[in-house]
Amino acid sequence: MVETEVVIKAKAAKRVSSQLAVSTAKIKNYALERMAEALDKNARFIIDANSVDLEAGEKKELSKALLDRLALDGKRVRGMIDGLEIVKNLPDPVGETIKEWIPPSGLRIKKVRVPLGVIGIIYEARPNVTVDSAALCLKSGNAVILRGGSNAINSNIALVRLLREAVRDAGLPEDSIQLIEDTSRESAEELMTLREYIDVLIPRGGRDLIRAVVEKSRIPTIETGEGNCHAYVEKTADLPMAVKIVVNAKCQRPSVCNAIETLLVDEAIAKKFIPMVFETLKEKHVELRGCSSTLMIDPSIKPAAEDDWATEFLSMTLAVKVVKDIDEAIEHINKYGTRHSEAIITKDKKASKKFFDHVDAAAVYENASTRFTDGGEFGFGAEIGISTQKLHARGPMGLPELTSYKYLVHGVGQTRGS
Secondary structure (H helix, E strand, O other): OOOOHHHHHHHHHHHHHHHEEEEEEEEHHHHHHHHHHHHHOOOHHHHHHHHHHHHHHOOOOOOOOEEEEEEHOOHHHHHHHEOOOOOHHOOOOOEEEEEEEEOOOEEEEEEEEOOEEEEEEEEEOHHHHHHHHHHHHOOOOOOEEEEEOOOHHHHHHHHHHHHHHHHHHHHOOOHHHOOOOOOHHHHHHHHOOOOOOOOEEEOOOOOOHHHHHHHOOOOEOOOOOOOOOOEEOOOOHHHHHHHHHHHHHHOOOOOOOOEEEEEEEEOOOOOHHHHHHHHHHHHHEEEEEEOHHHHHHHHOEEEOOOOHHHOOOOOOEEEEEOOOOHHHHHHHHHOOOOOOOOEEEEEOOOHHHHHHOOOOOEEEEEEHHHHHHOOOOOOOOOOEEEEEEOOOOOOOOHHHEEEEEEEEEEEEOOOOOE
């Protein structure tokens, strides 16, 4: 029987994963340095490949949000290079002693970080994920199998070609970075079955992709990405500050998972605050959809439907709801949110603490934009994804989150009597 591309590349990644797992920080850092040099020297090659994807995307009539995620220019290539440099300079987590102790038996027990092994990434139209994932997996001693979407295939092929050559030139196995070039649904579904070769699967994309992977995968999966995020303007908030935060959280880059999709406003300040913030949001061409109380303040906007409260728009659309108090705001967030990022704007420290204590999300903010939920902004260099689940990892996943651990137990002849 002829093996598929997916099986061949999964086997190759598994085969070299043990070598990568014991590679020194010095050689991994040298590989990252070579990867950055390769992108720098070949920026035009990368952008040209990306232009083919963009042209195809426009013909397919992809949304502006998807085209924005897909697009690469000099600035974004520079961002990928900078990310590689930052990851290179971060501490190597592999071999770190998490804890060490001696129980009554006299054994000396060490709990140390080790790589997960082979990590599969299934993602959509964001070529920067290709570089971020390869960098973080390599630095944490993991082989990676990348399965991007069809919309970014030419960009991904160009990037992975450069990354593999750089890794090989640095003295590490090029098979530690694999790209599945077959972008059919069948290739993704086959990847989800290869438990004997892949240790962890991470989906990055919209709700449908994440749900499909979680439901179909036979491999342990870390849920990431979907962000129905909220900003709640509490009655004591500094209103000019609140306008600034809300506009940034919605408009700075609306196509990403840490942009807000719903604005909640305390009824005590709604009549004053809503006209203030709407003026700026309308100037930026945000489509506003409001509850009945919001419509009474500004009848020019669209009425919100029930589905709007649960929608990740990923565009210049914002749902707006007036709430009675902080309790109703928390109840709304915990009902409709995706456990990603939530913000309160307030001067009341008791309100802030209540929000922090009762909102169930990976990142909870006081007086700051949700757009900071990002591996780079958190100081991780890059991220493999933003986990919205609670087991193993939560929030932006950097190097430590791509490791497991094992116990090293040293004895001097101890045996157990009972």
